[in-house]
Amino acid sequence: MSVSVAVAGASGYAGGELLRLLSAHPEFEIVTVTAHQNAGQPLSAVHPHLVSLRHLVLQETTAAVLSGADVVFLALPHGASGAITAHLPDDVLVIDCGADHRLTDPDAWAAFYGGEYHGAWTYGMPELLLAGGGTQRANLVGATRIAVPGCNVTAITLGLVPGIAAGVIAPDDLVSVLAVGPSGAGRSLRTDLLAAELLGSASAYQVGGIHRHTPEIVQNLAAAGGANPTISFTPVLVPMARGILATSTAKLVGDPKAVREVWESAYADEPFMHLLPAGVFPKSADTIGANTVQIGLAVDERAGRVVVVSALDNLVKGTAGAAIQSANLALGLPETLGLPLDGVAP
CATH class of the missing domain: 3.30.360.10 (Dihydrodipicolinate Reductase; domain 2)
Structure with a gap:
């Protein structure tokens, strides 16, 4: 199984952490990386530590550029994801690391974020205990639109x-x-x-x-x-x-x-x-x-x-790791695949 992946907002910290983890994932192949101000630059110009991905070039962040991948990870500022996700194909697994699709209450969105409300997606916290029994994990299996929690x-x-x-x-x-x-x-x-x-x-x-x-x-x-x-x-x-x-x-x-x-x-x-x-x-x-x-x-x-x-780690379990963990579940892969248990010290 080889799954093609696109990462939007790849020049930022969350995007860079997604790429670091995805580069070691045995089932994912990164085919597209996009950015805003850094579009046109080689990925190595903004993430020189990602040596295995130095062949990639940052493209413009548009739905058309992203749509060619099986899985799209969005690492964009709040308010920026909704306009893009509305134009991505239904058969693409889309995982938003921003806030645009986390809240189920439109009034809460208006009070704390403002701007257009884009609706709630399946929530990407597998370990969340649910009042009726079980965890959020069951809801992620087969999901095609996932909202990653805040760190x-x-x-x-x-x-x-x-x-x-x-x-x-x-x-x-x-x-x-x-x-x-x-x-x-x-x-x-x-x-x-x-x-x-x-x-x-x-x-x-x-x-x-x-x-x-x-x-x-x-x-x-x-x-x-x-x-x-x-x-x-x-x-x-x-x-x-x-x-x-x-x-x-x-x-x-x-x-x-x-x-x-x-x-x-x-x-x-x-x-x-x-x-x-x-x-x-x-x-x-x-x-x-x-x-x-x-x-x-x-x-x-x-x-x-x-x-x-x-x-x-706010960039791993707090963002990128949670996104990949949710993607694994959505695609029927082992939940822990490609995700590190051991930290780095000192």
Whole structure:
């Protein structure tokens, strides 16, 4: 089986990570790469580390250019995917790494993004526990249109949903603070992302419930069975190129001794979810380059809260790895095919 692949937005960080992972995938062949400002340049001019793909040239991002592939991955800014996806053939598997097709509620899209609403696609988080039983994985098999989750969303959702689904934490009064690397903001030139601004500093942003990932997190918690979930989450930009460390807390419901068993049971058979031993908590660096989420768990009995610390690579499990994992499922391939379990250290 050889599946031809096109990657739109290939000059960015997410596009580059898609290409790095796809280049090692035994069933995928990258035939087309596209960009906007960098169209016409060799891929090696923007991603010199992708030596095996140095023969490729960046083309213009149009539906006509992309339509020749069996699978199209879109790594475009929010608002840019919808106009292209509307013109791609129905028999092409399209996987959007942007936000355009994640939200099921048009009002939530209008409130947090604005612009035209392009509808919700099959959600690309296989491990998401669903209130009716099972996981989102079953819905991805055979799907032709897939929306990849946001990276902050993945860290928070996969950290909290076992407790929500089992009813050992309350779905309201959830709080999460995330240390995040600037690659999650894309490759565009911004003053706040310059090394002189980042090094030796940490800064909170999108504070007070205004971050665009908020409705997506609430959507996931509700899908897992949370009644009227509420969450306050604050991302903090820190001087590491990539990675997320999310510390989430929730009100404990019931017996504190039952908490750990809930997470153990939920993720026992999940290849990319790793619950660490009691008293051990992840570092963001432990997941760099890997399609994994590492989770540390504690119960603060004095405060009556459960503390979940989750770490992932925002460009792998947070974006490109999740996209390929979903593509594998959609095409009937082994879910783990071509995806690294081991990180890079130091």
